[in-house]
Amino acid sequence: MKEAVVVKNVSKKYRMYRSKKEQLKDLLLPGKAGKNFNAVDDVSLTAYEGDVIGLVGINGSGKSTLSNMIGGIVPPTTGEIIKQGNTHVIAINAGLNNELTGMENIEFKCLLMGFSKEKIRRLTPEIVAFSELGDFIYQPVKKYSSGMKSKLGFAISVSADPDILVIDEALSVGDQTFTNKSLDRMNEFKDKGKTIFFVSHNLGQVKKFCQKVAWLEGGKLKKYGPTQEIMKEYEEFIDQYKKLSKKEQEAFRQETAKRREG
Numbered sequence: 474m475k476e477a478v479v480v481k482n483v484s485k486k487y488r489m490y491r492s493k494k495e496q497l498k499d500l501l502l503p504g505k506a507g508k509n510f511n512a513v514d515d516v517s518l519t520a521y522e523g524d525v526i527g528l529v530g531i532n533g534s535g536k537s538t539l540s541n542m543i544g545g546i547v548p549p550t551t552g553e554i555i556k557q558g559n560t561h562v563i564a565i566n567a568g569l570n571n572e573l574t575g576m577e578n579i580e581f582k583c584l585l586m587g588f589s590k591e592k593i594r595r596l597t598p599e600i601v602a603f604s605e606l607g608d609f610i611y612q613p614v615k616k617y618s619s620g621m622k623s624k625l626g627f628a629i630s631v632s633a634d635p636d637i638l639v640i641d642e643a644l645s646v647g648d649q650t651f652t653n654k655s656l657d658r659m660n661e662f663k664d665k666g667k668t669i670f671f672v673s674h675n676l677g678q679v680k681k682f683c684q685k686v687a688w689l690e691g692g693k694l695k696k697y698g699p700t701q702e703i704m705k706e707y708e709e710f711i712d713q714y715k716k717l718s719k720k721e722q723e724a725f726r727q728e729t730a731k732r733r734e735g
């Protein structure tokens with residue numbers, strides 16, 4: 474088995490301020506105001522070629538931050554990520570230019586991916602058809618719903634045929650028909666031995682689609698292993714969590730947040 478993505482002791486720290494004044498003070502007198510917050514805290518994991526890995530965890534646990542680091546959109550503060558192959562991130566708001574039309578975004582993103590004019594001309598009808606946007610393809614993206622943006626992002630990224638694909642909640646906003654079509658395409662990717670990271674709150678999709686699951690809690694990797702085993706524990710945790718009162722849930726979040734400071 475060949476390693477596709479190796480995440481080594483990766484952390485992402487953000488500076489947190491309660492006000493603009495605090496932010497300014499920190500700028501003038503570094504370290505005197507604000508505090509560090511570990512969005513992702515010392516995570517290590519290895520994905521092998523052909524692995525389809527679900528990233529799960531409650532809101533704010535660090536899934537998007539980790540997937541954006543794997544996708545190369547956000548640099549880690551410490552640690553390193555070694556990847557074999559080119560990577561694409563599909564997220565609801567990632568990478569599309571709101572001022573451009575759908576059509577212009579296709580050309581723009583394809584140029585960024587290094588495609589020739591000829592290749593773009595050849596691929597465009599396929600991308601447009603996959604996106605199901607019809608005449609909306611000529612409208613600026615700022616007029617799109619989140620489902621429409623996700624459809625366009627998805628259509629462009631799958632046409633790029635990347636070795637490593639990061640899908641962040643992109644399937645959660647589309648309609649069922651589009652989601653099924655996208656899952657079929659993902660299964661083709663899977664069959665071709667590509668490596669996929671799949672961020673989702675839809676536990677049914679994670680169980681159906683992923684062979685492995687990484688469970689994040691408070692920025693840390695709590696568990697990583699085969700889907701069946703991890704999802705059993707995660708679902709038990711979610712059941713317990715849902716049974717807590719609003720106040721208890723808040724206390725749990727506060728306590729986890731406290732551990733992330735520093």
Ligand SMILES: Nc1ncnc2c1ncn2[C@@H]1O[C@H](COP(=O)(O)OP(=O)(O)OP(=O)(O)O)[C@@H](O)[C@H]1O
Nearest residue numbers: 487488511512530531532533534535536537538539
């Ligand atoms: N640019 C940023 N500046 C400051 N804090 C950030 C930034 N991005 C993320 N965070 C914080 O890092 C933590 C992890 O956020 P992240 O979006 O990775 O979580 P998530 O698990 O994807 O959440 P969700 O399920 O709600 O999408 C959150 O507490 C968030 O507020």
